[in-house]
Amino acid sequence: MLYATSTPEAKRARFREALAGPRLLRVPGAFNPLSARLIERKGFDGVYISGAVLSADLGLPDIGLTTLSEVAARGAQIARVTELPALIDADTGFGEPMNAARTVQELENAGISGLHIEDQVNPKRCGHLDGKEVVGLDIAVRRIRAAVAGRRDPNFLIMARTDVRAVEGLDAARDRAKALVDAGADAIFPEAMRTLDEFAAIRDAVDVPILANMTEFGKSELFTVSQLESVGIDLVIWPVSLLRLAMGAAERGLDALTAEGSLAGQLDRMQHRADLYELLDYEGYSGFYADVFNFTVER
Incomplete structure (x- = not known):
């Protein structure tokens, strides 16, 4: 009744424990609090809160128009109704590195269990569109370092998303993933991977959890959970699927x-x-x- 009985801290601790386990975590995207509750009832492992869905909910394209306050408010509404951990899309951190630090704290306050920050030029665009631009490695690293420095709950997951694959190729994506882990990222989200072999290459490059984004109509083939498990993926999201179905x-x-x-x-x-x-x-x-x-x- 009302909201989840678990505290945000407890949900974060369980999320970390599950990520460290042997099983791939299945995390559909919720488009509102009610759909988050349905995801929990159907036995999934977490709830994803997509920036594209939040933008669409406001009637806006996913090009960096949403604000931190809008994202935190919607994230809080979704996270507080479910016992599941909520992973949220924090775009580029909503500004400069100091903004990334504040973003972490605001989303901690909202009851979120983790976020990902990407290395696109601000304002960003949907990761499966052509014409993306990425920032230099120095800026990407500073964003992650700032996010880590802003964290107060050590179990709050800070994931680094890299869009380098579509811009500079797979080797550059491997190198950037390594650098982002060195900067303190707890997990890596390699966007727009095209094949299982490409996911496997990122898996071989780093020793932190890897996320696969199975969004429809994008650059990646829609691999099954078992296929992703076979190459060592730890977490899979279906970010916009429920909204598209609805x-x-x-x-x-x-x-x-x-x-x-x-x-x-x-x-x-x-x-x-x-x-x-x-x-x-x-x-x-x-x-x-x-x-x-x-x-x-x-x-």
């Missing part, structure tokens, strides 16, 4: 309403009211109300 269903529903004048034919495609109420824990709220307000006022 928007596709919404569009089909609106088309049916236009064509038929009713949604009677769409009922079997909808979440039933009973299932929604169960997910929202209406019963728990009713019990709480009855337990707390169990007195009468004598007149």
Whole structure:
């Protein structure tokens, strides 16, 4: 009822422990708090909060238009309703290295379990679009060092994302991944890998957890969990998938309403009211109300 019973610190500790284990962690992207609760109920290992989804939720393209305060507020709303750890997209750290340090602290305050900061030029663009630009290694390293310096909870995960593969090639991505780990990154997110062999090359280059981004319609083939496990990947995200599924269903529903004048034919495609109420824990709220307000006022 209300929010998660676990503290942010406890969720971070469990996240670190799970990342250190032998099993690949499956982390779908939530597009709102309710979808985060559904991800938990379906037995996944964590919740991802995508910058692209946050931008789309505001009706904006994913080109660095969102602010730290917007991201932290939405991240807090999602993280606090689930017992799962939440990993969030912090773009380029929202400014200079000092901003990256503040970003870490604001997201710690929001109850997030970890973030990733990327090495694109600010403002960034979607990692699977052409024409990206990356900053020099010195700036990329300073961002990560600043983020690490700003951290207060040692279990808060600081992941470095690198977009170098699409700009300078795989060898450059390997070299940058190594440098980012040396700068203090707890994990590496190599964006827009094209093959399993490329993931394996990053895996061989560093000894920290590696994330695979399985976003649809992008540069990477949509590998299965077992395929990614076979090359040593530790964590996989599906960042925008639930939003795409939901928007596709919404569009089909609106088309049916236009064509038929009713949604009677769409009922079997909808979440039933009973299932929604169960997910929202209406019963728990009713019990709480009855337990707390169990007195009468004598007149």
